[in-house]
Amino acid sequence: MTEKDTKLQNGVRTYYKNLGLCSFAFGSNSAEIDVKDGKILRIRPLRYNRKYKTEQLRPWKIKARGKTFEAPMKSLLSPFNYVYKKRTYSPNRILYPMKRVDWDPEGERNPQNRGKSKFVRITWDEAAELIAKELKRVCEKYGPTSVLVQGDGHGETKTIHGPHGCQIRLMELLGGYTIQARQPDSWEGWYWGAKHVWGQDPVGQGRQANLIKDISENTQMILFWGCDPETTPLAWGGLQASRLCFWFTELGIKSIYICPDLNYGAAVHADKWIPVRPNTDAALQLAIAYTWITEDTYDKDYVATHTHGFDEFKKYVLGEEDGVPKTPKWAEDICGVPARVIKALARKWAREATSIAHNNGGSYIRSCYAHEPGRLEVILLGMQGLGKPGQGQLKLFEWQLFSLHDQNPMPRREIIPSPEGAYQGFTFPVPKQFIPKTLIPKAILSDEPIIWYGITYAGIPKEDQFVQYKYPAEGCSEIHMIWSDSPCWSTCWNGGNMWIEALRSPKIECVVMQHPWMENDCLFADIILPINTKFEEEDFGVDVLGDSFNVVLYEGQCIQPLGESKSDYEAVAEVAKKLGLYEEYTRGKSIEDLIKDGYKQSGIKDRISYEEFREKEYYVVPTAEDWENDEPGFSPFYKDPENNPLDTPTGKLEFYSVGLAENFPDDKERPPVPHWIPYGETHQESLLHPRSQKYPFLIVSNHPRWRCHAQLDDIPWFREIPTCKVKGPDGYLYEPVWINPVDAKALGIKSGDVVKIYNDRGWVLGGAYVTERIMPGVVYQDHGARLDPILPGEADRGGANNLICPTNTTSKNCAGEVTSGYLVGVEKVDIEKMKKQYPEAFNRPYDPYYGVRFEAWITEVKN
Structure with missing residues (x-):
């Protein structure tokens, strides 16, 4: 740092941070942090040309239809970034190590009381000694694979200090561990389905290269299918997706939103909203295909030369296979979209260059049998000539995930920096024993070995889905200890109540959680370690998912650690x-050594010296000079499929999936040709199933508008917003439940009432928000609300509906999550009666600005 930089301007020192909220050491939202008198004053966008000349950056411009779209000279921060200082100073911060009061490693461990018992303060020395002794004990008694490391997504973007998995480095020194393998949550239907139609590793979504330019010049209609560009990208991609949507409208491109809810993107940008019932998109897609086939409006020449198995698909669509033609009228009764609207959409799509937009996929792709709409979407694109000008699948954020240039639809940067070298998180290869995240509860609770297909990490090639794995693996132990630095399982993934049951199993002898805030899975720990936020540590960062440029940052320590908090890296070091x-x-x-390692391996060392990098504190990667020449999307395949084959067994778009036919010939839930599957062996979450008589609503649960998954639920500025929380008659701020006026009237519910959402897996509360923005027969509640148990493992006041999601995975041979599109019942609650029934849960210390307070979970320290 130079002498000039150390001089404060009006007492303010500016630091630079990557404020992504759900990434593995990379993310978006580079920011400037102004600090005065040891406190965060404000958070501002990073000005790219603050320390670099604009011409050095070669800012891109897209010119189309007489208009210009150009790179902004500052990062496009979301509301999440601006409020993040409130998260840092939240009264729910864990400021010192704690131990569950009735967990005695030398006596009774009382696992049944996890989630009920309170915590007592201990010292760091005591906490580190307890964890070390437990690690030694279980490793000696059962072997090192008895320790499950939960180290993956839904945390702050950090590189050195705990980007999920610092425990792994220590466990490797102890001889091994069991890893929780993160399944491809936001890409489930693409990963398990679309990959088998067009290949497209790593996650199964389409080639993105230069698509923004192509769409701007050629597209006439964009289908935002299950997509909310004003919500989902906020925590990862800032506001660029929003900016793009305004740009498309300015160009005259029509935006059609197909989703059960008039979401925030649809409310602002939609030229037309087509409400469709959750988890019925496959029926709608098949009816579109039927219209094209019977009206002879699909691209027959393309299908003949670029696809495999069309005849088999055609037989199913026309009803030759099962006697049921997939007509628009047939689909109307299933999905709720009128037949005339289906035909009008199909005909407009056949006439006009059309692309489909997603933010990974949202709830549309995270439901039962989500691989079927995932596959059918690709087939529809293929029937109209995927790769033609203006015709592709646009991914609105997380563009350069896995460091692939062809995953970015924006103008190409010169390089994609990597945090490798400084990175301390989990790494490949996969260890000897792993369990997909979706199967952890089943693995713990089962008395028999469990089997599944695929490692399930999002970056693993599709062929791995044909490999069978087992827990316990050969020569490995069952799990007896859990060490987590991502304690949001109960509020982010499927089957949360079963997860709570697993945490309370007597098989699990010790649970260690390390986290900045007292929330969610932390309530079920035996030992809790206080972790600091990004602002309290010195780090190295890269921003490769951003809006205009790739950025490498030296992340200075903005403030001193609060209380006794340490970084994840330092916390594990104490145990070491x-x-x-x-x-x-x-x-x-x-x-400092690790920061220098990160610089050396990031890809910028030949562009800027380490001394200059530390002086300027960030480096902006310029736009590539020849980016305009990049072939967009699937254009190379469209032009010459023989010399540009897809990564499928036939090299073509597979309407009939050869790999699935060879490896799962008897799978009725994911057959070689995609089908409409209302229910089956794995799931009965359909209005066509008898269960719907007891649970008559389908719930749609999106990525939250005012949170990032389970983060930010204690931000007072957000909690004041009516669509963030609904104030109940008892003064508690409940998670909103959108209900159509028709349904609300039938149930005797009005806005502001407290309602219960329930099924055979449990129940959660919410605040009624009566609106025509949700279609009849459907209710909507965001996922990820902060846990506030009424009966742990059964009922929750906070509205954490992941607790009552299906426990079963995407389908029989697919270990993906199901967090939306399942059956629930809804009823009005007499809150005064409930308060008398559950006095302990309803009398916790509570602050409407921050939710249930930290002290609700601790007991006084006795001298």
Whole structure:
């Protein structure tokens, strides 16, 4: 740092941080943090040309239809970034180590009381010693694979300090571990379905290269299918997706939103909203295909030369296979879209260059049998000539995930920086024993070995889906200890109540959670370690998912750690000391050494010296000079499929999936040709199933508008917004439940009432928000609300509906999550009666600005 930079301007020092909220050491939302008198004053966009000349950056411009779209010279921060200082100073921060009061490692462990018992403060020395002793004990008794490391998504974007999995480095020194393999949550239907039609590793969504330019020049209609560009990208991609939507409208491109809810993107941008019942999109898609086939409006020449298995698909669509033609009228009764609207959409699509937009996929792709709409979408694109000008699948954010240039629809940057070298999180190869995240509860609770197909990491090639795995693996132990730095399982994934049951199993002898805030899975811990936020640590970061440029940052420490909090990296180091493995764990490197390692391996060392990088504190990667020449999307395949084959067995779009036919010939839930599957062996979450008589509503649960998954539920500025929380008659701010006026009238519900959403897996409360923005027969409640248990494992006041999601995975042979499109019942609640029935849960210390307070979960320290 230069002398000039150390001089404060009006007492304010500016730092630079990557404020992504759900990434593995990369993300979007680079920001400037102004600090005064040791406190965060404000958060502002990073000005790219603050320390670099604009011409050095070669800012891109897209010119189309007489208009210009150009790179902004500052990052497009979302509301999440601006409020994040409130999260740092939240009264729910964990400020010191704690132990569950009735967990005694030398006596009774009382696992049945996890989630009920309170916590007592202990010292760091005590906490580190307890964890070290438990690690030694379980490793000696059962073997190191008895320790489950939960180290993956839904946390702050960090590189050195705990980007999920610092425990792994220590566990490797102890001889191994079991890893929780994160399944491709936001890409389920693409990963398990679309991959088998067009290949497209790593996650199964289409090639993105230069699509924004192509769409701007050639597209006439965009289908935002199950997509909310004003919500989902906020925590990862800032406001660029929103900006793009305004740009498309300015160009005269029609935006059609197909989703059960008039979401925030649809409310602002839609030329037409087509409400469709959750998890029925496959029926709508098949009816569109039927219209094209019977009206002879699909691209027959393209289908003949670029696809495989069309005849088999055609037989199913026309009803030759099952006697049921997939007509628009047939689909209307299933999906709720009038037949005339289906035909009008199909005909307009056949006439005009059409692209489909997603933010990974949203609830549309995270439901039962989500691989079927995922496959059918690709087939529809193929029937109209995927790769033609203006015809593709646009991914609105997380553009350069996995460091692939062809995953970015924006103008190409010169390089994609990597945090490798400084990165301390989980790494490949996969260890000897792993369990897909969706199967952890089943693995713990089952008395028999469990089997599944695929490692399930989003970056694994599709062929891995044909490999069978088992837990316990050969020569490995069952799980007896859990060490987590991502304690949001109960509020982010499927079957949360079953997860709580698993955490309380007597098989699990010790649960360690490390986290900045007292929330969610932390309530079920035996030992809790206080972790600091990004602002309280020095780090190295990269921003490769951003709006205009790729950025590499030196992330200075903005403020001193609050209380006794440490970073994840430092917390694990404390345990390493007790095990006599500190030098091996740190490899003798300081934080400065690790920052320098990150710089060396990031890809920028030949562009800027380390000294200049530290002086300027960030480096902006310029736009590539030749970006306009990049072939967009699937254009190479469209022009020459023989020399540009897809990564499928036939090299073509597979309407009939060869790999599925060879490996799962008897799978009725994911057959070689995609089908409409209302229910089956794995799921009965359909209005066509008898269960719907008891649970008559389908719930849609999106990525939340005012949170990032389970983060930010204690931000007072958000909680004041009516669509963020609904104030109940008891003064509690409940998670909103959108209900159509027709349904609300029948149920005797009005806005502001407290309602219960329930099924055979449990129940959660919410605040009624009566609106025509949700279609009849459907209710809507965002996922990820902060846990506030009424009966742990059964009922929740906070509205954490992940607790009552299906426990079963996407389908029989697909270990994906199901977090939307399932059956529920809804009823009005007498809150005064409920308060008398559950006095302990309804009398916790509570602040409407921050939710249930930290002290609700702790007991006084006795001298």
